[in-house]
Amino acid sequence: MLSKAxxxxxxxxxxxxxxxxxxxxxxxxxxxxxDLNMTRGxxxxxxxxxxxHMIIFWICVVIGVLVFGVMIFSMFVHRKSLGYKAAxxxxxxxxxxxxxxxxxxILIVMAVPATSALxxxxxxxxxxMDVLITGYQWKWQYEYLGEDVSFIxxxxxxxxxxYNTADKNEHYLQQVSQPLVIPVDTKVRFxxxxxxxxxxxxxxxxxxxxDAIPGFVNETWARVEKTGxxxxxxxxxxxxxxxxxxxxxEVVEKDEFATWLSEKKAEVxxxxxxxxxxxxxxxxxxTGEAAYNRTCAACHMxxxxxxxxxxxxxxxxxxxxxxxxDHLSIVINGKTGTAMQAFGAQxxxxxxxxxxxxxxxAWGNSxxxxxxxxxxxxxxxxx
Amino acid sequence: MAHGPAxxxxxxxxxxxxxxxxxxxxxxxxxxxLLGGFFAMxxxxxxxxxxxxxxxxxxxxQMTTMHGLVMVFGAIMPAFVGLANWMIxxxxxxxxxALPRMNNLSFWILPFAFAILAxxxxxxxxxxxxGWTFYAPLSTTYAPPSVNYFIFGVxxxxxxxIMGSINIIATVLNLRAPGMTLMKMPLFVWTxxxxxxxxxxxxxxxxxxVTMMLMDVNFGTSFFxxxxxxxxxLFQHVFWFFGHPEVYIIILPAFGVISAIIPAFSRKPLxxxxxxxxxxxxIAFLSFIVWAHHMFTVGMPLTGExxxxxxxxxIAVPTGVKVFNWISTMFRGAMTFETPMLFAxxxxxxxxxxxxxxxxxxxxxxxxxxxxTYFVVAHFHYxxxxxAVFSGTAAVYYWLPKWCGKMYDxxxxxxxxxxxFIGFNITFFPQHFLGLAGMPRRYADYALQFADWxxxxxxxxxxxGAAQLLFLFNVIRTIVAGKPVTEPKTWxxxxxxxxxxxxxxxxxxxxxxxxxx
Numbered sequence: 006m007l008s009k010a011x012x013x014x015x016x017x018x019x020x021x022x023x024x025x026x027x028x029x030x031x032x033x034x035x036x037x038x039x040d041l042n043m044t045r046g047x048x049x050x051x052x053x054x055x056x057x058h059m060i061i062f063w064i065c066v067v068i069g070v071l072v073f074g075v076m077i078f079s080m081f082v083h084r085k086s087l088g089y090k091a092a093x094x095x096x097x098x099x100x101x102x103x104x105x106x107x108x109x110x111i112l113i114v115m116a117v118p119a120t121s122a123l124x125x126x127x128x129x130x131x132x133x134m135d136v137l138i139t140g141y142q143w144k145w146q147y148e149y150l151g152e153d154v155s156f157i158x159x160x161x162x163x164x165x166x167x168y169n170t171a172d173k174n175e176h177y178l179q180q181v182s183q184p185l186v187i188p189v190d191t192k193v194r195f196x197x198x199x200x201x202x203x204x205x206x207x208x209x210x211x212x213x214x215x216d217a218i219p220g221f222v223n224e225t226w227a228r229v230e231k232t233g234x235x236x237x238x239x240x241x242x243x244x245x246x247x248x249x250x251x252x253x254x255e256v257v258e259k260d261e262f263a264t265w266l267s268e269k270k271a272e273v274x275x276x277x278x279x280x281x282x283x284x285x286x287x288x289x290x291x292t293g294e295a296a297y298n299r300t301c302a303a304c305h306m307x308x309x310x311x312x313x314x315x316x317x318x319x320x321x322x323x324x325x326x327x328x329x330x331d332h333l334s335i336v337i338n339g340k341t342g343t344a345m346q347a348f349g350a351q352x353x354x355x356x357x358x359x360x361x362x363x364x365x366x367a368w369g370n371s372x373x374x375x376x377x378x379x380x381x382x383x384x385x386x387x388x
Numbered sequence: 389m390a391h392g393p394a395x396x397x398x399x400x401x402x403x404x405x406x407x408x409x410x411x412x413x414x415x416x417x418x419x420x421x422l423l424g425g426f427f428a429m430x431x432x433x434x435x436x437x438x439x440x441x442x443x444x445x446x447x448x449x450q451m452t453t454m455h456g457l458v459m460v461f462g463a464i465m466p467a468f469v470g471l472a473n474w475m476i477x478x479x480x481x482x483x484x485x486a487l488p489r490m491n492n493l494s495f496w497i498l499p500f501a502f503a504i505l506a507x508x509x510x511x512x513x514x515x516x517x518x519g520w521t522f523y524a525p526l527s528t529t530y531a532p533p534s535v536n537y538f539i540f541g542v543x544x545x546x547x548x549x550i551m552g553s554i555n556i557i558a559t560v561l562n563l564r565a566p567g568m569t570l571m572k573m574p575l576f577v578w579t580x581x582x583x584x585x586x587x588x589x590x591x592x593x594x595x596x597x598v599t600m601m602l603m604d605v606n607f608g609t610s611f612f613x614x615x616x617x618x619x620x621x622l623f624q625h626v627f628w629f630f631g632h633p634e635v636y637i638i639i640l641p642a643f644g645v646i647s648a649i650i651p652a653f654s655r656k657p658l659x660x661x662x663x664x665x666x667x668x669x670x671i672a673f674l675s676f677i678v679w680a681h682h683m684f685t686v687g688m689p690l691t692g693e694x695x696x697x698x699x700x701x702x703i704a705v706p707t708g709v710k711v712f713n714w715i716s717t718m719f720r721g722a723m724t725f726e727t728p729m730l731f732a733x734x735x736x737x738x739x740x741x742x743x744x745x746x747x748x749x750x751x752x753x754x755x756x757x758x759x760x761t762y763f764v765v766a767h768f769h770y771x772x773x774x775x776a777v778f779s780g781t782a783a784v785y786y787w788l789p790k791w792c793g794k795m796y797d798x799x800x801x802x803x804x805x806x807x808x809f810i811g812f813n814i815t816f817f818p819q820h821f822l823g824l825a826g827m828p829r830r831y832a833d834y835a836l837q838f839a840d841w842x843x844x845x846x847x848x849x850x851x852x853g854a855a856q857l858l859f860l861f862n863v864i865r866t867i868v869a870g871k872p873v874t875e876p877k878t879w880x881x882x883x884x885x886x887x888x889x890x891x892x893x894x895x896x897x898x899x900x901x902x903x904x905x
Contacts, residue, residue: 040825040837043757050753058754065744072715073737079719080733085655091722095657104712105705112701115751120694122753127690142530167833169439177438179835197687202526203620205685205760209826214756216686218621219525220614223687236835240685240760240828242519244526245446248831312446314512315532341615344530 044209047231047256051212053122061115126212129224132194136185140197140204140217140239141346143246143303147185150196154269157351158183159299160249167249179236182299184253188262189232197223201346205241208252216241229256244344246303280354280378286362289375293363296356301364304344309368316344320368329374332361333384349385354378392895401496404488405895406473407791412495413470414784418860420462420502421777425853427455432815432849435842440833448832449517450509456520457538460638461545462502464776468641469494469552471783472580474791476556478886478893479574481565481902486558494551501544508534519830521631524612524623528604535605539598546591553584553591560584565885567904571662574884576644578665582672583640586633589676594630597623621686628679636675638772639739640668642779643710646732648884649786650714653729654721655881660713667706667713674703684755693752700750704743711740726879727801731782734809735774742770745820760830763823769816781808781859788863789878793892794870800862808855814848 045055083089135150144159158181165171167178174180187193197206199217207214211227229235237252257265284292298307301319305311309320319325324332336357337349348357358378365372393399393408403409430451434442443451473491477484485491508515513532516522527535560581564573573581600623603609610616612623643664651658658664680688681700688696714736723729745767749755758764789795818841823829827838834842877887885904889897 041821043824044826051757054753054757057751058748058757061748061751061754065747069740069744072711072740076715076718076733076736079715079721080723080725083654083719083721083723085722085724089720089722091655092720093656094720095659095661095717097660100712100716101660101663101709105709108705108708109702112704116698116701119697119751119753123690123693123697126753126756127693167440169441173438173836175836177836178833202530203523207760207828209757212753212756214685214759218614218686220618220620221687238826238828238831242449242523242526242830244530245444245449245517245832247449248445248828248833315446315514 046210046212047229047233047235048211048213048227049230050122050126050227051210053118053125054212057119057122060118064111064115126225129194129226131192132226133191134187135194135196136187137196137198137222138185138206138217140199140201140206140243140250141351142201142244142344143239143250145185145204145206145250145252146351149266152266152270154266154273156183156269158185158253160251162249176236178249179238179251179253181251181253184234184255186255186257186262186265187229188259189229189256191259192226192228194224194226197225201344202243203241204239204243204250206237206252207240208235208237208254210235210237211254214240232256232258276353276355280382283377284355284358284375286366286375289359289362290366292355293359293361294367296352296360297363297367300348300352300356301360309364309370319364320370325364325370326372329361329365329376330384332365333376333381336361337381337385338388354381354385357381402492404484404492406477406485406488406491407893407895409485409491409495410470410472410474411791413466413473416495416498417463417465417467417470420458420466422856422860423506424455424458424463425856427451427458428849429853431455432846434832435834436846437843438834438836438839443832445832446514446517449519449830450515452830453516453519453522454505454509457505457516458502459772460520460634461542462498462505464638464772464780465549466498467780468580468583468638468776469549471576471641471645471780471787472552472556475787475886476559476577476580477563478889478897479577479884480560480563480568481885481898481904482559482563483896483898483901485555486562487555490551491555494548494555497544498548501541501548504537504544505541508537511537521627522601523627524601524604524620525614528601528612531605536602539602539605542598543595546595549587550591553587556580556584557588565898565901565904571665572904574644575647575658575661575664575668576641579640579644579647579668582668583637586637586640586672586675590630590633590637593626594634597626597630600626621683624683624686625680628682629676631682632679633672633675635768635771636671638776640672642735642776643668645779645783645786646714646735649728649732649782650717650736651721652786652879652882653726653732654718654723656717656721657883658713659716659719660709663709664713667709670706671703674699674706678703681750681752681755684752685759697750697752701747704747704750707743711736711743724880726785726798727796727805728782728786730802730805730809731778731785734805735778735782738770738774738778738812742767742775745770758823760828761823762819762827762829765829766816766819766823769819773816774812778808784863786879787886788866789873790886790889790891790893792867792870793872793874794866795873795878796862796866796870800858800865804855804858804862807858808852811848811851811853811855815845815852816848818842818844818848 043055043058045052137148137150139146144157146157148155161180161182162178166173197215197217199219204217206217213225213227215223215225233256235254239250304316305319311318324335339345339347355378358376358381361376365374434448511534515534516538518527600611604611610618612618612620647658678700680696749758785801822838822841827834874891876891
């Protein structure tokens with residue numbers, strides 16, 4: 006009887022041996038299959054998280070090996086087919102207490118490093134700069150508080166790649182129009198909020214994930230130790246563009262950041278200049294088409310027809326063909342209770358004027374109206 | 389004197405017989421399982437490769453939402469109510485459920501609830517697309533018009549669950565045979581009794597949440613709308629106050645099934661019966677005080693975060709006790725490995741793996757990285773599919789001979805097991821890698837570094853899907869052409885009152901209560 010058990014055991018050993026040989030080979034082979042484990046990241050917090058993750062992982066592996074080991078041993082040896090006779094024990098207060106107390110002790114030991122990591126993660130004091138992150142359907146706005154610099158960062162992967170009419174580039178779905186730029190070795194406090202539904206700002210390499218919730222401003226922070234380009238994503242379901250609002254952060258040297266920031270300020274000033282310029286219909290239509298496709302087409306579609314029952318059409322709509330002020334109002338202030346955002350805070354006067362002009366003259370909406378940037382500014386200031 | 393069932397369709401519509409209603413529940417849940425499985429196939433087909441190939445992102449979101457809702461409320465919960473209906477009276481020596489007419493009602497409103505829910509797929513604006521957790525304001529201000537049908541459907545499902553639970557509580561507390569004390573009840577009855585209390589406690593909370601949504605959507609209130617003074621995070625607290633006990637509602641009866649099957653095929657009594665009962669009660673209690681561990685990234689205050697982390701870690705203790713007890717039951721038994729035992733053993737292994745990842749998720753700082761990624765998707769499919777669905781399958785194979793007096797084909801059963809086991813692991817194991825590497829859940833499309841494992845996962849899903857069709861085939865073939873069995877005890881090591889009854893179980897059983905020593 007015992008020899009039969011040994012035979013079974015031997016049979017079981019063969020696949021185990023095969024696995025132990027195949028394991029490392031597979032690991033080598035699968036390198037191009039992407040990472041199998043969590044990243045160590047480039048901040049103090051992300052490393053603490055990684056260490057916790059590995060500790061608890063190995064605790065689980067050890068418990069698993071012990072528990073499954075007993076079970077598999079039993080499955081191979083305590084078989085009726087081997088003539089094994091069942092024992093009849095079914096109670097032992099001692100073991101019950103032991104396997105209640107031992108796991109509880111392991112958990113207490115585990116709770117100590119977890120608590121200290123959490124304390125560190127929540128310590129947003131003594132930040133050297135603040136960035137306000139606002140989630141919108143389906144893009145991020147970054148505002149450097151106190152610097153008067155703010156911009157929208159949205160997906161820059163072309164539709165043709167998403168719908169498979171063009172080859173996908175290396176950073177498919179992880180590239181944006183304008184990345185967030187922050188200096189290295191600087192404690193940056195992120196203030197995270199949203200204007201419509203809940204989003205979540207996740208930068209894996211920083212160990213930062215905070216929900217962006219309308220009406221709340223959440224705080225979190227990162228001090229990045231290595232320059233480079235980091236890519237993250239939105240992690241709270243926020244509608245149809247959920248998978249299409251990535252996050253890209255460029256971490257640069259401090260002096261490089263100072264240069265970038267002053268250039269950015271000059272750029273903002275230049276755009277303000279343009280507000281007083283008079284544009285032709287053609288200029289506005291060209292700028293407008295590009296801006297519309299970037300900002301509006303996700304809901305109202307590139308052909309202006311919207312999605313029936315969900316997003317209204319612009320083509321032939323009462324607003325786009327009616328009085329200009331109504332049109333200005335809805336684009337600038339949005340419509341409460343709907344997905345229509347207040348774009349007055351997101352876009353420049355030039356873009357707003359171009360989009361409205363485009364909407365009033367495209368797809369057979371031939372009102373012939375030309376809206377100049379200055380009219381937008383006047384409208385905003387007048388209300 | 390006992391009489392047989394009525395003839396024709398009227399038998400099923402007007403039936404108050406616990407066996408008929410159990411059968412109705414089981415077939416209904418299997419139909420929903422196939423429907424929810426179909427939605428999963430659409431999801432996995434779309435995720436087979438990067439890029440949008442089959443559906444649009446807005447429809448993809450409807451598929452993930454409907455898959456979750458149909459599986460949780462339509463497949464798993466009714467399946468266990470069906471098992472409870474069939475087995476509880478037979479296990480405690482009762483002639484029927486305590487409230488047979490309410491039993492009929494609680495089943496027959498379910499098809500309407502799901503017809504309403506499924507009809508939203510054909511509405512303008514589409515089906516609910518805000519995830520099965522329906523976080524506001526995506527599910528209120530920004531929801532498609534079909535949200536009202538969704539709310540109505542959830543209300544009906546809730547009413548059905550509450551009635552079903554009251555019935556189970558009334559039956560267990562009042563209709564036990566003489567001598568069947570509480571601490572002699574089979575563990576399946578115990579786990580269901582505790583589950584029923586959980587359901588009665590939390591389904592009204594869910595009803596409250598969806599009613600507040602209804603108000604926000606239609607009557608201008610601002611419960612969850614920050615612009616009107618409301619609080620979107622409040623929704624999550626209320627939802628998870630329901631949602632966390634809900635996951636134990638799904639798994640506790642599964643524990644009960646496994647606690648019946650493992651001793652039967654180990655030919656040895658369940659190890660630590662009373663500690664199993666206490667562990668079940670402890671899990672049920674803890675389930676009420678850990679809800680915000682689903683919300684570690686919403687920006688709770690530090691103290692709240694710490695409390696929910698510690699409380700959540702504690703769940704590992706009673707859950708561990710259960711696993712240790714099952715393994716001690718197997719230890720030094722005389723085991724055989726028929727299909728129900730294979731599913732039960734797979735349950736113990738895979739559910740424990742889901743428990744391990746659950747323990748990892750409870751560590752709040754690490755959860756910052758895991759939260760809302762495929763790591764979580766892998767975790768809850770290990771506990772829900774390998775947990776609830778595997779144990780449900782085990783239960784069907786275990787009791788099918790008793791129900792219909794026919795024996796299933798062992799080879800076919802084992803074939804289904806191995807296809808399901810391998811398919812399941814190919815589907816969900818790689819999702820751990822995807823999540824750790826940074827792929828968020830509910831993504832209609834993904835970056836290129838996730839392509840290979842997604843393809844593997846999709847292939848696994850198709851294999852696992854095929855295993856379910858084989859399950860359907862096996863069950864139908866058993867009923868139609870299975871080898872007849874007549875001895876009361878199908879399995880050598882099976883214990884319990886249900887095995888003292890003739891096989892197949894007559895339409896009415898225990899008209900006079902048995903004496904339990």
